[in-house]
Amino acid sequence: MNFLGYPRKDGSVGARNYVGVISSAACASDTATSIASQIPGCITFTHRQACGLVYPDRDMVHRTLINLGKNPNLASVLVVGPECADSDVDLIANGISQSEKRVEVVKIHALGGIMATVAKGTQLAREMVEEASAIQREECGVSHLRLGVECGGSTPLSGSVTNATMGAALDIIIGKGGSGGFSETPEVIGAEHMIARRAQSKEVERRMIEVVERFEKRLMSSGLDFLGSNP
Structure with a gap:
């Protein structure tokens, strides 16, 4: 590809x-x-x-x-x-x-x-x-591709169609050696275990959980708690 x-x-x-x-x-x-x-x-x-x-x-x-x-x-x-x-x-x-x-x-x-x-x-x-x-396009392997995704606005179909479609596309790209990323750490809160269990190693799994926990602590230190509204 x-x-x-x-x-x-x-x-x-x-x-x-x-x-x-x-x-x-x-x-x-x-x-x-x-x-x-x-x-x-x-x-x-x-x-x-x-x-x-x-x-x-x-x-x-x-x-x-x-x-x-x-x-x-x-x-x-x-x-x-x-x-x-x-x-x-x-x-x-x-x-x-x-x-x-x-x-x-x-x-x-x-x-x-x-x-x-x-x-x-x-x-x-x-x-x-x-x-x-003067730089010309060349045919490059998909392993060089990085796909960044961002929630541009939720709709009734986001959870059932859009997000699942983007996830499937990322799976294909990553499976071919490419990489992907998404922003908005709050979007992961409550579902971090679902992503972490797909990590390629225990170290990556641990770091994934740590990122979310660190963000939660930062929110709570400001008197905020996303757990009631997200996921």
Whole structure:
């Protein structure tokens, strides 16, 4: 079983071939959007996390942005941010560059303001899209495929049809050596044992249970309890 994908230098394969424009901080989100909106083939990743976060939360933001940038659906990445220490724009760019793709940085303060940053960022993004357009799809094994699923909105058929269909598709892909993932940890609460018992080892089973238990404890520490509403 094969699919047509875009091979990357780090050995991963993308199903898409975008140039990512990532804001390192909330204050750079509109600037990043302005850059990407002018160049077809760009996709923006912004967030509203403010500076001054405590380190566990800041680390989570950094880790999320870095891994978004590493996604094989992105041929290259432009990181947009201020020059203040809290932005950590270089840390994010360096983390993404470990995937061996082209990574560029534009800093709003260093360039003299938003208008100059948009102009420079647009120039770089255009170059990167031109480079990406030269990459040709190749036939790749499904073992390179990663399928991410997300609940976009529940309907009366979600439990009986939609979720079961997606599960069957994931089973096929994983059985061929690929991988899959889903977000929304609360969706697993109450059903974690059903997933854990399918783990390939006791260690994976233990870690699956631990993830859910850790999330439950975090909720309860805030005075919340999902067990009454989920599953």
